[in-house]
Amino acid sequence: MIDIDFPTLHGIGFKQHFVSQLAAALPQHRLARVTSVQRDVLILDDGRESFPARSPRFVNAGHSVVGDWVLVTHGLGEYWLDHTLEPFTQLARRTPSGRQVLASNVDTALLLMGLDNDFNPRRMERYIAVVRASGVEPVMVLTKPDIGTDVEERMAQLRQRIPDDVPLLHLIPSEQMDAGVLAPWLGRGQTLVLLGSSGVGKSTLTNALTGAAQATGGTRHGDDRGRHTTTSRSLHRCPGGACIIDTPGLRAWQPDADEEELGMSFNDIAALAEGCQFRDCRHESEPGCAVRGVVDADRLQNYRKLLREVRRAEQTALERIAERGKWKVLMKEAKQRSRDKRSG
Numbered sequence: 001m002i003d004i005d006f007p008t009l010h011g012i013g014f015k016q017h018f019v020s021q022l023a024a025a026l027p028q029h030r031l032a033r034v035t036s037v038q039r040d041v042l043i044l045d046d047g048r049e050s051f052p053a054r055s056p057r058f059v060n061a062g063h064s065v066v067g068d069w070v071l072v073t074h075g076l077g078e079y080w081l082d083h084t085l086e087p088f089t090q091l092a093r094r095t096p097s098g099r100q101v102l103a104s105n106v107d108t109a110l111l112l113m114g115l116d117n118d119f120n121p122r123r124m125e126r127y128i129a130v131v132r133a134s135g136v137e138p139v140m141v142l143t144k145p146d147i148g149t150d151v152e153e154r155m156a157q158l159r160q161r162i163p164d165d166v167p168l169l170h171l172i173p174s175e176q177m178d179a180g181v182l183a184p185w186l187g188r189g190q191t192l193v194l195l196g197s198s199g200v201g202k203s204t205l206t207n208a209l210t211g212a213a214q215a216t217g218g219t220r221h222g223d224d225r226g227r228h229t230t231t232s233r234s235l236h237r238c239p240g241g242a243c244i245i246d247t248p249g250l251r252a253w254q255p256d257a258d259e260e261e262l263g264m265s266f267n268d269i270a271a272l273a274e275g276c277q278f279r280d281c282r283h284e285s286e287p288g289c290a291v292r293g294v295v296d297a298d299r300l301q302n303y304r305k306l307l308r309e310v311r312r313a314e315q316t317a318l319e320r321i322a323e324r325g326k327w328k329v330l331m332k333e334a335k336q337r338s339r340d341k342r343s344g
Contacts, residue, residue, distance in 0.1 A: 002029050002071075008047035013105060013191045013243050017088045018069055029071040029082065034064055034104075035235040042081060044070065045235070053079035066233040066245055067104040067191060089135040091193060094254040094313050103193050103233060103245050106134075108185045110141045112196030112205070115148025115170070121161055122302045126255070127195055128166060129265040129306055133257030136193070139185060142170040143201040161296045163268045173201035176208040179240060188241025198249030206246040210236040254309055262310050266303045269295055 002025045006014070012033050022031070032044035032051075040055045042064060053072045055064075064070055069085040087104035094100075109131040113124055124140060131138040140158065145151050151170075159168050169181050179186045186192070186209070194202040233247045255262060263270045269291055273281065277288025283300060284292070291300065 002027060002031060004031065005047070010189045011241050012045055012047050012237060013067075013189055014047075014069070015088065015105075015189070018085050021085045025071055025083075026073075028073050030074070030079065031069065031071055033235070034066055034068045034070060036066060036232060037064065038232075042070070044072065044079070045237075051079060053081050055081045065101050065104050066235050067106060067193075069105065091131065091134045091136055092256040093130055094256050099256055102247065105191055106136050106193045106245065107190050108192045109136045109138050110182070110185075110192055110194050110205075111138055112141045112143055112173075112194060112200045112202055114144045114197070114200050115142050115151050115154055116144050118144075118197050118200055119148070119154055121158055122298070123197075124158065125162065125265065125299065125302050126306065128162070129255040129257060129262055131195070132264045133255045133261040138166050140166055140168045142168070143173055143205075145170045146172055161299050165267070171205075173205035174208055176205055179209075179238075182209070186238060186240055186242040190242045191235075191245065192242060193245040193247060195247060196249065200249070202246055202249075206236055206244050210238050210244055254313065255306065257310055258314060259307065259310055262303075262306055266299075269300065269303055 002022060004019075004022065009031065014033075025031070030046065032046040032053075034042050035045050035050065036043040042053045042055065044051055044053050053070070064081065064084045068087060070081055071083040071085070072079040073082050074080075089104065089106050090101050091103045091106050091109065092099055092101045109127075111124060111127040111131065113119060113127075128138045128140075140162070142148075142155060142158070148154070155168070155170060162168075171181060176182065194205060196202055233245060235243055235245045237243055255265075269283070272291045272294055273283070275290035276283070276286070277290075278286055281289050281291070282304075283289050283295075
């Protein structure tokens with residue numbers, strides 16, 4: 001087994017979870033964490049220094065993501081990836097081409113949203129669903145309170161809409177020169193990931209907290225959408241010992257979740273549903289519904305939309321074909337009834 005410098009490695013997020021996986025490691029292995037991925041080259045950090053490692057053809061570097069812990073060996077004047085340790089969390093989303101892992105071994109996700117035209121409660125709920133399905137704790141962070149509109153009203157709206165078990169903060173990213181309101185999540189050995197639209201302040205906050213030199217940019221006039229200044233994920237170390245993973249703005253956010261995991265993000269609806277008259281209540285027009293009229297109507301509608309996405313993602317190709325066929329029959333029958341009614 002390799003020699004492990006626990007205090008140094010803990011400073012970049014190493015946890016007891018990984019120790020058992022190192023039993024088969026060889027003395028020549030070097031343990032490090034992935035801080036960025038550039039095609040077949042990984043940039044690694046072992047707590048003392050940063051260095052590159054290459055991926056052999058039979059080991060796909062694309063399978064290692066920012067935040068992973070890896071074992072590398074030295075040969076031919078370079079370090080080579082040999083093994084990726086099983087992560088304790090994986091932040092992932094579903095895409096049309098399959099499951100995409102965004103970052104690994106994350107404790108907390110700071111979900112950034114601007115109090116300007118970027119403000120969108122439905123998107124925040126989607127962020128929370130993605131994060132909780134991945135086993136990561138969410139924290140809502142509202143930015144641009146100095147230039148936003150209806151700031152107090154919007155903050156109250158979000159707090160009333162989303163259960164209290166998700167913390168809500170507001171800050172100006174460029175002014176976070178120390179931990180400040182983020183102190184509870186920036187302890188030594190903790191790893192945070194920043195998620196949000198382009199231009200919301202993710203890279204600015206990373207720079208302020210870590211002293212990094214991430215490129216930052218403004219937003220477009222009219223909709224306050226960013227210009228995708230950050231193009232890849234990267235891990236940075238804070239002076240206090242936490243690690244922060246900065247990410248590009250992502251437009252497609254489909255949770256990598258099943259119905260039960262989605263329910264974790266809408267636990268207020270799940271709790272109220274226990275009082276519904278019918279066990280299979282859809283909270284639409286059924287009598288005796290304990291949810292409708294209590295939960296924010298737009299939040300309930302957003303839940304239904306996410307639930308449809310999750311159910312569809314869990315269907316096999318044959319089940320999707322069968323469902324399309326069912327709807328075609330229903331539409332055909334509806335059109336026929338309409339024609340019969342007009343002709344009668």
